[in-house]
Amino acid sequence: MDNDLRQLARTLAHGDDFESVVRPLLALIKRVSGLPSVYLTFIDKNAEEQRVLFADNDSAMVIGEGLSVPWKDTLCKRALEEGRYVTNDVPGCWGNVKAAQELGIQTYASVPVHRVDRELFGTLCGASSVDVHVDESVVELLHLCSELIALNLERHSRTLQAEKRATVAEQRLNKVDLASRITSACLAASSLRVAVREVSQLLEQDTAWSKVDAFRVSGDALDNLSDANDHSQLLAQQVLEGDQGALQLIIKQQEQPMLWADAEEQTQALVICSGSQVEALILIFLQADIADCGDSLYLLNSAVNSLSLLAAKLDDHARLEAANQVLQQHALHDVLTGLPNRRYLIEALDDKMSEAERLETPLYIAFIDLDGFKQLNDDYGHDAGDIFLQRFTERLVGVLRGHDLVARYGGDEFVFVGLGSPDDDFSVVSAQLVKRIREATSGNFELPEADLFYRGPSIGVIEWQPGDMHDADVTLSHADAAMYQDKRRRRANPDAS
Structure with a gap:
């Protein structure tokens, strides 16, 4: 018994998951109580059912894991309502319970398992088809194990929450890193075409969308930068030929640079423009509603803003080069004849x-x-x-x-x-x-x-x-x-x- 307790203590201290803690408890209860079947259940109030999560059975009685019965027709519900933790005469007390009849249960023990906030999680139970004497020490053990399970539930819940927060933090850091790499790519780029292709490849690393297609715009023509299929090409063309008022607003004010290419397909179009015209389009095929993708939405805004700033810079540079050429032409040529001066x-x-x-x-x-x-x-x-x-x-x-x-x-x-x-x-x-x-x-x-x-x-x-x-x-x-x-x-x- 002492060895069992020491082993149990080590398990509770170092158990990696919920199951690794519960199974040793069930084995201990089964050994001490003499009940051939000991199990932990979960009560789903929304579905109004009780389900066996883990069980330790002898051949004398088997209550299988995964067994699910209506909550209203269970021995546990009767036991909780009456405050009766043990009975040696189930047919006499609760003979109308169908599950008990089918399993032929004679002796039954059950204590509630509450979460730390006192919300009912399930029950810790033992059953036998023959009369088994269950004394107060067994009931105390059941309550003790119930509390240990409740504490482990809390620990497991906090671990899951911590892991979830860590995952969210990691995802946000990944997006910040992607945004930084996109900005760096745009700062180093001397060609918008190359930058759009590189940014679209970086965006593909985000799991919020299934596909990213990029296009360079030249007048009304589209230069496919990502081997997009005909459907994507058609969507991009429809964006260019669609709401000209919205496009002009983006060009002039750089506001809301994302439009729906197809709302039913959850496909967004990132509109990259210089100060005078649309320069490129990136189609984003979303996996979920864009409203649920806050961090990914930040990434898209960062990408389109960086690319539009690059487009404006290159456009200004081209205009400056043209102006310089005119000035150089005037500086080195005669205005009247056009000859070199x-x-x-x-x-x-x-x-x-x-x-x-x-x-x-x-x-x-x-x-x-x-x-x-x-x-x-x-x-x-x-x-x-x-x-x-x-x-x-x-x-x-x-x-x-x-x-x-x-x-x-x-x-x-x-x-x-x-x-x-x-x-x-x-x-x-x-x-x-x-x-x-x-x-x-x-x-x-x-x-x-x-x-x-x-x-x-x-x-x-x-x-x-x-x-x-x-x-x-x-x-x-x-x-x-x-x-x-x-x-x-x-x-x-x-x-x-």
């Missing part, structure tokens, strides 16, 4: 010299001055002069080869730069170049106020060879000097040009 020419000529050195080929620079341009402005006005410059530029550009460059150097001055060949004859090449330019830019020009016959510009051509001074300004000054020689020649002999 003097600043661009200096930088480009330096690159051309490096290229000529690498290829060991000459470089030809032609300095072009529009003779009579001041008089044209005086006679026809500056607007006509601007139009003439534009028409002149069109003709000049027409003589360019693939790698040639022409720039507006000043008010009525232009510069042509082109690569030659190692075996070129400068006198031949320069004459051909002057002839091409002059033929293209001479003749009739139709202006708004009049038709003008233009006799062509003055042109000075020089040859720059690898090994010559690598200085764009000096080289251009030599070409400018050559142009003035041509200008003096043309003035001295007007018919020659």
Whole structure:
């Protein structure tokens, strides 16, 4: 007996679950009482039934685990109502109880098992088909075991609650970690397409939904980023073509960035947008009502906000890049003619010299001055002069080869730069170049106020060879000097040009 008690004490102290505590108690009661069947029941008041949870039986009487009987027709209910814990004459006391009749119970013992809050949990019972003497010590043992079971129920309940709180805390930490990883992915991303795919893959780790599909939006078209099926594609398209007022509200105010793609299917659409348009959609196929997914809802809000901030940042960056390109275009190009300006020419000529050195080929620079341009402005006005410059530029550009460059150097001055060949004859090449330019830019020009016959510009051509001074300004000054020689020649002999 002492060994049994010591073993029981160890079991109660270290039992991992409810069953491991109850079974040794049942074995002890069975051994002390002599009753062939001892069992613990649970009373389900809502279902109005009593169910055997655990039992310790001899062959003399077997009351099986899982046996369920209506609560109103049980010996336990009679015993509790009458305060009778033991009877040796069940047929005489409660002969009308069907369960007792079927089992042939003669001796019966039962004590209630209450939770710590005194709510009835069930009963601790013993039964025999023959008369068994059950004295007060057995009843005391039953009450003691009932209290031990009640204490273990409380301990088990608190353990379950603690485990539940720990599970909830772990789930929340997991969601916080996911939200952090989503934010980090968006902060590090340089492409919205890549970020949307990565975020959708991270969201798939949450068990609140069964499926996540992602789409990049380009105009009215959808780029499938997650191998979504046709049904998902259709839902996403319906979101884009659906309530335009709701979409515009999301775009302008970033409010409620989640819409129902299909309420019956419990499918939410996360709308990712920049400051001007919808950029992407993520479809979330929920496992439960979204109202019951508070922590997961926080995760979705975090994801859509991070992605929308990224979309807005990339959109702003694209706009800034476009503005910078326009500014750079204006900084390096002439507004009137669209040609590269003097600043661009200096930088480009330096690159051309490096290229000529690498290829060991000459470089030809032609300095072009529009003779009579001041008089044209005086006679026809500056607007006509601007139009003439534009028409002149069109003709000049027409003589360019693939790698040639022409720039507006000043008010009525232009510069042509082109690569030659190692075996070129400068006198031949320069004459051909002057002839091409002059033929293209001479003749009739139709202006708004009049038709003008233009006799062509003055042109000075020089040859720059690898090994010559690598200085764009000096080289251009030599070409400018050559142009003035041509200008003096043309003035001295007007018919020659």
